[in-house]
Amino acid sequence: MSIQQKVKELAGKYRDYMIQTRRYLHQHPEVSYKEFETTKFIKSELDKLGIPYESPLETGCVGIFEGGITSDKVVALRADIDALAMTEEGEAKQEFLSKNAGAAHCCGHDAHTANLLGVAHILTELKEHVEGKVLLLFQPGEEKLPGGGRLMCESGFLNKQGVQSIYGLHTSPSHDPGTIASKKGSMMAAPDEIEIEIFGVGGHAARPHEAVDPIVLAAQFVSTAQSIISRSIDPTDSAVITIGRIEGGTAHNIIPESVKLWGTVRTFTKKNAELIERRLHAILKGITEAAGGTYKLDYNYGYPAVLNSVKETDAVFNNMISLFGSDSVIEMTAPVMAGEDFAFYQEHFPGAFFFVGSGSKASDSQYVWHHPKYNVDDRFFDVAAPLVASLVVNDSQ
Ligand SMILES: [Zn+2]
Ligand SMILES: [Zn+2]
Missing domain, CATH: 3.30.70.360 (Alpha-Beta Plaits)
Incomplete structure (x- = not known):
């Protein structure tokens, strides 16, 4: 079995874990820089896997996953963990609406966090195929200036770890589940x-x-x-x-x-x-x-522009094509004018940011980011987890 097939199989094994984790986080949202319980939850999940972590900032944390192949390679995988200061609504989310008044996961960061925890499970099972070190970067405060990404960079932690490249993703209500979209060079303003x-x-x-x-x-x-x-x-x-x-x-x-x-x-x-x-x-x-x-x-001045490096964006596209075929990749012809604090990392390290389709009529998840009815189709995980994992595993063993 190829490593890609193994990754897909494991993503299937942890599918339910990711869906339930996302729903749990969705019910317990915390606004930017106040993600205390969320951070505790993430740390306890990493503890269960025996993955050590550090806390460069007050909230959020970075899991340090050592691969089985000795190498000085260091790749960071980033998920933002904060919710928005708003009240949500929506029939499709009735079973797991926010229990914290004035806070709601209406930008999909609950799904990003659950996905990276799912990836941590997959990597744990494929340790022998992971080269060097993978940083599981659970970042606070994406939604609010100065930006958790900026603070994470300024903490010096990532430089100290010797990060060589970084990947980040976002749920996308305007793309079908099963697809991704990205662009080399300028992607977000x-x-x-x-x-x-x-x-x-x-x-x-x-x-x-x-x-x-x-x-x-x-x-x-x-x-x-x-x-x-x-x-x-x-x-x-x-x-x-x-x-x-x-x-x-x-x-x-x-x-x-x-x-x-x-x-x-x-x-x-x-x-x-x-x-x-x-x-x-x-x-x-x-x-x-x-x-x-x-x-x-x-x-x-707000966040800088998201500028995707060629090598890392190609890695995302190529892995996606070998996992799901060329029809699953949308190469964007124009950037979107929205902003994203992932851009701060790209001022220091080459990296790629990409959208993972999460919008469908069936799951009533085509509302725009920050809409009270914002929702994520569960099929988001079928792409996001294997794709992210495949960026850091290889077939060589
Ligand atoms: Zn947002
Ligand atoms: Zn967001």
């Missing part, structure tokens, strides 16, 4: 937030010459800002600037003192994000100075 205030001089609406109208300045700014995308960003790159909210004024006949604007910037390189920040300042300065107003801009 860096989401930054901007907050702007434009100050003018208030006055009577009929005497604008005695005032400095911040509403006119804001209008000029909103349209000129779009020229950054078309005139300053390389046309072969992608970037977005969206002003999502404007607030200013109180009545139809008063020129207000100031206008506030909130928006988001999405880019795939730090260079472009910094360029947009500089250009926003220049446009705001020019427009306000010309009219006698002033401005304030807060540009808040």
Whole structure:
């Protein structure tokens, strides 16, 4: 029997374990950086398998799995463990709805965690086929800045362990169970937030010459800002600037003192994000100075972009093809503009992030991430567990 077949067989053996574990975690969600009980649960599962672990952060942990083939190879497999601060609903989840008020696993991190625990079981049975060391990285705080991935990198733990590559995945409601989707290079955007205030001089609406109208300045700014995308960003790159909210004024006949604007910037390189920040300042300065107003801009950098390395992404694609055939792999042609803190790891180590199909009508699991009815089709595990395990086992013995 090939190693791929063995991995598939073991994934079948632990299928029920993963489904039940996910349901247990789903009923006991904890929000970002407060995953205390979740961490205890993960550690007790690793204890049962005799896998040692360390705790570089207050919550979450890293299982250290020693393979049977001596080598200095170190691969990290990452699962995020946090839930969202929200209330869930959904017929399909009635049997295992959240028991913790104000917290819910509506981003599938319960499934990611259960899957990595399933992988730990598979690897334990295939120890002789695992080369070097595998880090089972249960990461807290994906949903909230500064990002557990960032804190994990800053802890220095992964460097100390000598990590050479890293893999991460996400449930995907828009892909069918049985498929995966990924992309070499930029796969997910860096989401930054901007907050702007434009100050003018208030006055009577009929005497604008005695005032400095911040509403006119804001209008000029909103349209000129779009020229950054078309005139300053390389046309072969992608970037977005969206002003999502404007607030200013109180009545139809008063020129207000100031206008506030909130928006988001999405880019795939730090260079472009910094360029947009500089250009926003220049446009705001020019427009306000010309009219006698002033401005304030807060540009808040969020997570970096998810940038998949070629070798690791090929490893994901090739393993998936040999497990489930070429029809099971979707090579994405365009990146998604959502963000993910897995990107922090990729600033330090080559790695690949991929979507595993988890959406179906049958299990009512096609709702978008963070929707109260978000659900994961159990068939997610039939792909996720064998695929992740296959990335760190080999046939050589
Ligand atoms: Zn999320
Ligand atoms: Zn997520």
